[in-house]
Amino acid sequence: MRKILVVGAGQSGLQLALGLQSHGYEVTLMSNRTADEIRSGRVMSTQCMFHTALQHERDLQLNFWESQAPRIEGLGVSVAAPGSFDPGPSQRAIDWVGKLDGYAQSVDQRVKMAGWMDAFAQRGGQLVVHGAAVGDLDYFSRAYDLVLVSAGKGELVQMFARDPERSPYGEPQRALAVAYVHGLGPRPEHPEFDAVRCNLVPGVGELFVMPTFTTSGRADILFWEGVPGGPLDVFNGVKDPAEHLSLTLDLMEKFLPWEYARATGVELTDAGGTLAGRYAPTVRKPVGRLPGGGLVLGVADVVVANDPITGQGSNSAAKCAAAYLAAILEHGDKPFDEAWMQQTFDRYWATAQHVTKWTNAMLAPPPEHVLNLIGAAGQLQPVADRFANGFDDPSDFENFFYEPEKTGAYLASVA
Missing domain, CATH: 3.50.50.60 (FAD/NAD(P)-binding domain)
Known part of the structure; x- marks a missing residue:
């Protein structure tokens, strides 16, 4: 043996x-x-x-917890419109959700x-x-x-x-801050299924919201990725979990009001429900x-x-x-x-x-053809779905993501 x-x-x-x-x-x-x-x-x-x-x-x-963990059926991308802080849909320059071929879980x-x-x-x-x-x-x-x-x-x-x-x-490209919460409301535009939400604030960072299963049951993760030295890079040295959550929500209210609107009643899942760092x-x-x-x-x-x-x-x-x-x-x-x-x-x-x-x-600022691709996904559901399923098989991005010619040819074939 x-x-x-x-x-x-x-x-x-x-x-x-x-x-x-x-x-x-x-x-x-x-x-x-x-x-x-x-x-x-x-x-x-x-x-x-x-x-x-x-x-x-x-x-x-x-797969001991498969029946208990939420079934994540979609992956949504929202991009904040420049300089807008009203919670309505007009504050999102881009907003779509792609459906996953097989569900995800956390x-x-x-x-x-x-x-x-x-x-x-x-x-x-x-x-x-x-x-x-x-x-x-x-x-x-x-x-x-x-x-x-x-x-x-x-x-x-x-x-x-x-x-x-x-x-x-050679250096960390994002400052990371995580909070596990109970009490997050559904996205009103898609309350019927669970999705991971990727919210992009150009030049500032990203907020990911994902359903999860934790020690106290169903919960959601609020996860900020801040450009180092920018307005989201404020969690270093924050030891108090309540202060960490308060900072998380303040930043959501400022930069992503549509996500903040469903987070007004959240509380931490437990005293160990926060994490911050970078690498x-x-x-x-x-x-x-x-x-x-x-x-x-x-x-x-x-x-x-x-x-x-x-x-x-x-x-x-x-x-x-x-x-x-x-x-x-x-x-x-x-x-x-x-x-x-x-x-x-x-x-x-x-x-x-x-x-x-x-x-x-x-991690780098997106080139024009990638912005076009992410924008097109809002009008063309097959593009949104393909982008979402790339999270399961990232090798597919070789076919339509990196090179402007391939992106253009793909969008032309779908349109």
């Missing part, structure tokens, strides 16, 4: 650990927190998982990671609650056939060298070297960390875990050497590269 160590108990680490466990591997999982600590702690992310990523969970029978990672960790332990997995340092891995690596590092923060990430050719940004989008080399000569393979966010502006983090983590699981199963009892590690990452990069390209494009 092959012995595998997974360091980090997020979406990718747990999905991989549970997947390997189901195929008879002897798996040890290292987490810096217990399931109960995760469950009662602070929110860790925004997450909206689209059909392909959800299917990876279903394939492993890990489950608070506190719920999911704690639940998956409990399942891993109940199924006989070895769970080590310990914040791993490089020295620990040096010691442990000798006892395992493969060490996978999926802890996306801290000292361990430094083992993986930044890939400058794939990392155009530079970075792609890293996949193989890390330990001081004693051992090799470890980076997973998901450790090797490809994109800004959350395109909502791909948990989707990418699920796709990475699925690609790595398939590569491990196919490899049988051969040694997990450096060449295999690089090939396994390359298999994941085949899909991840499209996410990175699209995300980095969305």
Whole structure:
């Protein structure tokens, strides 16, 4: 039986650990927190998982909350009209919603990671609650056939060298601020179905509103992405959750009054329902070297960390875990050497590269043909639907998004 160590108990680490466990591997999982600590702690992310990523969970029978989480059937885009602060539709230069071919869902990672960790332990997995340092891995690596590092923060990430050719940004491109709330009203124009709402304020930032399932049931996530140094970059150092929510709502009232109109009665889901921070989008080399000569393979966010502006983090983590699981199963009892590690990452990069390209494009001011495309989606439902489904399969953007000629040809074919 092959012995595998997974360091980090997020979406990718747990999905991989549970997947390997189901195929008879002897798996040890290292987490810096217990399931109960995760469950009662602070929110860790925004997450909206689209059909392909959800299917990876279903394939492993890990979709424990599918019947409870809201079914997200659409994805809407609104662009604030310059200098307008009246809540009516006239204040939106663009406003549309695309329908998803397969529904999306969001489950608070506190719920999911704690639940998956409990399942891993109940199924006989070895769970080590310990914040791993490089020295620990040096010691442990000798006892395992493969060490996978999926802890996306801290000292361990430094083992993986930044890939400058794939990392155009050296600094954070957005200041991030998240609040989980109860009491948000529906969008009056589409009360009959749940949708993720992407609200763009040109030159200022974005607000994403997404239905979710949290520790206290159905909720919504209010997620600001502010251009650094701009009017949304005000959450740094705010420790009080009530103050964080108050700031969130004040900014909604000022910049996105149509979203504020349905948020006047909201309250935080719990004292841990806020999060703020920022990080530079970075792609890293996949193989890390330990001081004693051992090799470890980076997973998901450790090797490809994109800004959350395109909502791909948990989707990418699920796709990475699925690609790595398939590569491990196919490899049988051969040694997990450096060449295999690089090939396994390359298999994941085949899909991840499209996410990175699209995300980095969305962080920059949109060129004219992209504005035309987003505008056309308001008049042409097939364009809105195709854009929405790109969140599930970002490789499709190659066909109609990046190059003015392809965008023009596509719009002409639909019109």
